[in-house]
Amino acid sequence: MTDAPDIGEALGRQAGAVLDRDGLETLVQVLKRRGRTVVGPTVRDGAIVLDELDSAHALPYGWGVELEAGQYRVRPREDGAAFAHSAGPQSWKSFLHPERVRQWTADRRPDGAIAVREERPQSVSFAFLGVRPCDLRAIQILDRVMSGGRYRDPAYLSRRTGAFLIAVECTEPGATCFCVSMGTGPAVDAGYDLALTEVVDADGHRFLCRSGSEEGAAVLAELPRRSADGPTRTAAARAVSEAADRMGRSMPPVDLRTLMRDNLEAERWDDVTARCLSCGNCTMVCPTCFCTTTEDVTDLTGDHAERWRRWDSCYDLDFSLLQGGPVRATPRSRYRQWLSHKLGTWHDQFDSSGCVGCGRCIVWCPTGIDLTEEAHALHQEATQQEVAP
DSSP: OOOOHHHHHHHHSOOEEEEEEHHHHHHHHHHHHTTTTEEEEEEETTTEEEEOOOOOGGSSSTEEEEEEEEEEEEEEEESSSSSSOOOOOOOHHHHHOSSSEEEEEEEEOTTTTTEEEEOOOOOOOEEEHHEEEHHHHHHHHHHHHHHHHOOOOOHHHHHHOOOOOEEEEOOSTTTTOOOHTOOOOOOSSSSSSSEEEEETTTTTTEEEEEEOOOHHHHHHSOOOOBBOHHHHHHHHHHHHHHHTTTSSSOOOSSHHHHHHTTTTTOOOOHHHHHTOOOOOOHHHHHHOOOEEEEEEEEEESSEEEEEEEEEEOOSSSGEEEEEEEESSSSSSHHHHHHHHHHIIIIIHHSSSSSOOSSSHHHHHHHHEEEHHHHHHHHHOOOOOOOOOO
């Protein structure tokens, strides 16, 4: 388990300013004038999803969510809060590392020659409004995977470079959240341009705002604001601190990397994979899963072909297919690969856990499999074996 950040230290720094709802609208318009595509949460199709915003009025004011394993629903709130909801079905990965990216096209010319054109990624100047602390860490993990090693992904870099990140500290965790166990929230400590903490109380609806970069400070200077007052800072700090005490889930208080490594043959793997459909939902909604495959398509004439890169999942039987067959042929081996990599061997590759405690994999599993429950069960089984006569 990773130690949680010191919430008092994270929130004890001098906050820059206080914005009201009009200030949030001005923030969106300032970012658009700077040529940025603003993306944030909004309500659509019975869920809080991420989409391009023309106005801050599209934010999910007055909407929250109810979460449980295999369950998700939006619900109205009486306080009108914009960010009092937990992780939805999308993450920022959908914009930085899209599900499908065309890599090249090929056309047969009239003379029979083949013309191949590489698809060069176009740069997008994003501004992400409403990035949760867990998702902020997920972006940092994707940065390490997609641009920090020997093989830098140009499609990712074209979208990530210069992205303006507006973090929102968590004041209302969901029943499936466990960011405290992973050391990723509910406060934000680094990696943002602006950080907001929403406060709704008898003194009104407002957002405590601080900058984390030069551009963040420049943007903040353009907004209608007032100096951060003591009561607002206190209310914001209290809301985030209380959120840390209301996590719906937790990981066992052990070294998860060691737990995964030492229990590869545990009986619990059979129990969980009897319920697993190998559908790959958990990898699709995970904000850090990054695996892809390639797909070639052609038109009916055979004169035009395209190669696409698309998301893939380690739950796919063909994911580990070699000449003699798939390396991981059973649901047990595939689930074990996913969980032990996410919590364990990710450290060996990227020097961190691959899990940020957002809980999406729990919510969007159709059979309600809960990775925190499985980690606790593995720990319990290992402990019982250690004390057995």
